[in-house]
Amino acid sequence: MRADGAPANRTVVFRGFSDRLDMPNSLKIITDHRSEKIAQCAGDQRAEACWYFPKTREQFRLLGTIATVTNQESSEEGGGRERVTTWQNLSDGAQLQFAWPQPGDRRAEDENAFTPEPPNPKAPPETFVLLYLIVKQVDWLNLRGDPQDRIIYHQNADGWEEQSVNP
Amino acid sequence: MRADGAPANRTVVFRGFSDRLDMPNSLKIITDHRSEKIAQCAGDQRAEACWYFPKTREQFRLLGTIATVTNQESSEEGGGRERVTTWQNLSDGAQLQFAWPQPGDRRAEDENAFTPEPPNPKAPPETFVLLYLIVKQVDWLNLRGDPQDRIIYHQNADGWEEQSVNP
Numbered sequence: 001m002r003a004d005g006a007p008a009n010r011t012v013v014f015r016g017f018s019d020r021l022d023m024p025n026s027l028k029i030i031t032d033h034r035s036e037k038i039a040q041c042a043g044d045q046r047a048e049a050c051w052y053f054p055k056t057r058e059q060f061r062l063l064g065t066i067a068t069v070t071n072q073e074s075s076e077e078g079g080g081r082e083r084v085t086t087w088q089n090l091s092d093g094a095q096l097q098f099a100w101p102q103p104g105d106r107r108a109e110d111e112n113a114f115t116p117e118p119p120n121p122k123a124p125p126e127t128f129v130l131l132y133l134i135v136k137q138v139d140w141l142n143l144r145g146d147p148q149d150r151i152i153y154h155q156n157a158d159g160w161e162e163q164s165v166n167p
Numbered sequence: 168m169r170a171d172g173a174p175a176n177r178t179v180v181f182r183g184f185s186d187r188l189d190m191p192n193s194l195k196i197i198t199d200h201r202s203e204k205i206a207q208c209a210g211d212q213r214a215e216a217c218w219y220f221p222k223t224r225e226q227f228r229l230l231g232t233i234a235t236v237t238n239q240e241s242s243e244e245g246g247g248r249e250r251v252t253t254w255q256n257l258s259d260g261a262q263l264q265f266a267w268p269q270p271g272d273r274r275a276e277d278e279n280a281f282t283p284e285p286p287n288p289k290a291p292p293e294t295f296v297l298l299y300l301i302v303k304q305v306d307w308l309n310l311r312g313d314p315q316d317r318i319i320y321h322q323n324a325d326g327w328e329e330q331s332v333n334p
Contacts, residue, residue, distance in 0.1 A: 001174060007168060007214060009174075009176060010226070011219045048176040050177055100314070100333065103334065107317075107331040108333055147281035150274075165272060165274055166267065166268045166273075166275055
């Protein structure tokens, strides 16, 4: 959500599911600490990812909240370790972007700004932030069904409940 | 936006740009009057569409507001005519969905509910709603650039202004 309350929608890369036992079903996303995402998540943690698979014609709507793991977090429980391993699994090119000039600022005139010294491939820089999308509800739509199938999965205190609904 | 303020994110089909002279740059979307989209747009018209083109590796983020054209609107200026022509361009299968049982309700047990009498192919039923996404800002990201290119286009009283920014 933007500061003025307008929704913000963007494409992100799915970096796999969290390995943490206390974060089941959580999707990993990465971002730069200087990006707009950070302020937008700080104001309102609620988010929904929409994922459409063209080959199977399935849509997943994943509703939940975003948790952030910044360089302030070093404990294993807090995700500090998973932040490091996620960093180490990035390509050189993806790592380099975290040393680029301030995202969203007027374009840097010196193109050398985009070929900085490569960051340490083992230890994430301050700008590197790990995000979790902690999913609480899934709305699954299968366009291949005839008629289409749609099931809403909702997490409550006892686990997941599911409800087949009209598409 | 949901009634509780959480964002709502979904895949929609792009039905082309509006032909209306007063709606330049507006994308057409269709929906069922009984769907959650309608209540969500009524509460807060602001929306952002995110469109990623895998072949060209471009992302377009289209920020604006949603306008609805329901069966209450018959005037040409209000979009009544474009609602009718958009309906007439739908496939039989797409038209039939507007006669299906209430979306989101517990799945109808009688599967015949999904094979109702086909609606009139010339005149849209009450359930058929035309939506416009009226775009005010475009955030264009081109991952093919080296480094990536990103330009923000913003509509103001004089027209569109553009600003090249860091990706």
